[in-house]
Amino acid sequence: MNFDAVIHNGTLVTVDDRMRTIENGWIGIHEGVIRAIESTAPDSPPPMAMLTINAVGGIVMPGLVNTHTHLPMTLFRGLADDLPLIEWLDDHIFPAEARFINPETVRWGTLLACAEMLLSGTTCCCGGYFHEDAVARAVAETGLRAVLAQGVIDFPAPGVPDPGKNIDHARNYAQRWKGRSRLITPSIFCHAPYTCSDVTLKAAKAAADDLGLIFQVHVAETLFEREQSIKEKGLSPVAHLDRLGILDRRTLLAHCVWVDEADIATINRRGCAVAHCPESNMKLASGIAPVTGMQSAGVMVSLGTDGCASNNNLDLFGEMGTAAKLHKVATFDPTALNAASVLKMATIDGAHAIGLADHIGSLEIGKQADLVILDTRAPHLTPMYHPESHIVYTAGGADVRHVLVAGRQVVRDRRLLTIGIGEVIDRVNAIAQEIRLSHNVIES
């Protein structure tokens, strides 16, 4: 068989159904798809190909799938930390968004986010924001795979000054991007049940359904949200969404921190996936989502970083380590969320959550060649008894050496090949300087 690219001399962590690890493995890629996964004797030469990548004994693994983020919010990274949620939103994030979010700033913030994700081993992300046309165009430049949603909220928003047109705006965006790019899938994202009316929620879900797309919504992020929902509607946020008929296999629920057993049963019965964002939930003091309970019930729980204003980075390796440790201490069970299960959350379960499990999320013949090669010859990754343990508990995004998306090498020797990082950093710094000056005025 002819291969366009061959990766050899690595430990393959496949995340396939049997969670196979293949020592001294090689992978053959043709037309962006994995066509061979085999092990060889250490010294036998790999098959010939246009591109040969030597993993030099490192780990070869599926690219990570970040199922909840807001790409342009890199612009606000670390702008305001250590604050109560309402003060953080009302006094810092919302004013900054109103003043500085436009197609041009969104473009640079998105390029920065994609650079950060690709360099740290994330090959696919899912999320939403405003000016999503600009987001999608920027993502396409970087070679990242993504499910990108236009945000819907019943207030004036960047690019959607009239909330009465928010559904039309989202539908038009989704129609424009459906089938337009091999790597980008459009989606529609309602901000939350407390910021979108029932009419809006149903119309947005219907628009997503019409186009066969994933519908996303933040839900049950804080105790306040839950208590307010129960007080005003007599229903938990999840029960409220269920009553509207918008929970099904194409609905992705972000956060689900404050869900009880009845909510979990509903989520499971409807087949919704959950995007769990442990670091954001910790930093904003929102709470600890009942991940082990959701998983036991059968719910597909994936991992997200959330936006950079609340985390403050997009490193899904760090998110894996945090998730694995957080739920151990939260349940007093050191066997909870073991390394293999967390690795699945960040790969194949994420792929399921966003409807792409037939194409990505594991190293298997017939799947897209979205993969990451870790350099493990470093003090902090020595010795290596169990590759999965290193991926979850020890490695960081900085250990990523090479990255391929759909067979195309986008990171080589820790350098991004698709866009020039220098210009992106300079442009974001210039935008940040304006935000900083404005923010100092707000603070004084």
Place this chain on the structure above:
Amino acid sequence: MNFDAVIHNGTLVTVDDRMRTIENGWIGIHEGVIRAIESTAPDSPPPMAMLTINAVGGIVMPGLVNTHTHLPMTLFRGLADDLPLIEWLDDHIFPAEARFINPETVRWGTLLACAEMLLSGTTCCCGGYFHEDAVARAVAETGLRAVLAQGVIDFPAPGVPDPGKNIDHARNYAQRWKGRSRLITPSIFCHAPYTCSDVTLKAAKAAADDLGLIFQVHVAETLFEREQSIKEKGLSPVAHLDRLGILDRRTLLAHCVWVDEADIATINRRGCAVAHCPESNMKLASGIAPVTGMQSAGVMVSLGTDGCASNNNLDLFGEMGTAAKLHKVATFDPTALNAASVLKMATIDGAHAIGLADHIGSLEIGKQADLVILDTRAPHLTPMYHPESHIVYTAGGADVRHVLVAGRQVVRDRRLLTIGIGEVIDRVNAIAQEIRLSHNVIES
């Protein structure tokens, strides 16, 4: 003034009493000591010196102080994860220690640990293990500053087959190393109140006091330990140690997860410092230490990684981020452990905890030049509104570019200058191969 070294063109995060940040700063170093800290116009040339380091706009900060670790346990990194504590210890760690810990393996494991710490910005560590002579000799080779304790336990231990001689062994070690090395301070470490008799605890503390050294002990790590102590002795672990008269300003308490208000009052009254190890406590599902309560009471709480068998790395940047986020969610207070306070825990508070605050822990004139330069020109550190936020919430050990200890450059452009990492990695891998073979036998 003449300087041996000058660092310029950086943002100085001093962690001094006023938590000053100095833009466009420079630092002058003479005979290992900081002699000047000033700001300059961006284009003005720095003073002349033998060594000039350009921080190229990055962050210059005090070296991190890791107050609780067990250096040679790098040998067991990731050997056994996701297990209950007792099974982890009895079936994996203790058998591996009994069989594989000797002066030669301890040497290579320690060199690996020091390489990992220096490369990730830790310039001083405190901890203890067995064969501590070999540990101290290895640490001295690497240029790391350290407080290193011989371990004391009332069981046969590596290098101390007769527990009746454990105090003599520790005292002899401490005497040999007192005043011997400018960078290494000996110490004595009793494993825990449940593995050391009252006689042993008092004798070990007396030996440390005789020599004016820090005494260390694991205490109140698990609920089981607390409940057993109350059942058997009628006292909490902390109250038990207090009754023995061994709590004072030169006693460092590791963990303190299960301490109540009376314990906290005791710790504060006696002036003990605490080494908080959030990631180890999370991974082993031990619990969440009441850090905000201890700090409110006035207790000096520092940060430690614990050994690599339970974490699984020695990156104190990661530990800062975890601590900051964990205690926010544990207290439902997003203002808890803000970035500045966590940075202090990992620097000046750590220096206080190990008795070295007059010499290290901040960038101040007259202190030792133990410092770290971060490369901030990277997507994940862009933009930078608040340097302290980046240090705690965004940066990782991999962002460390240069490191100095006592004015000596030990890391340059991410490469360790003091020892050859390649040989260390190869030797540890060879030891790990033996452990792996033996361990497979145990597992089968």
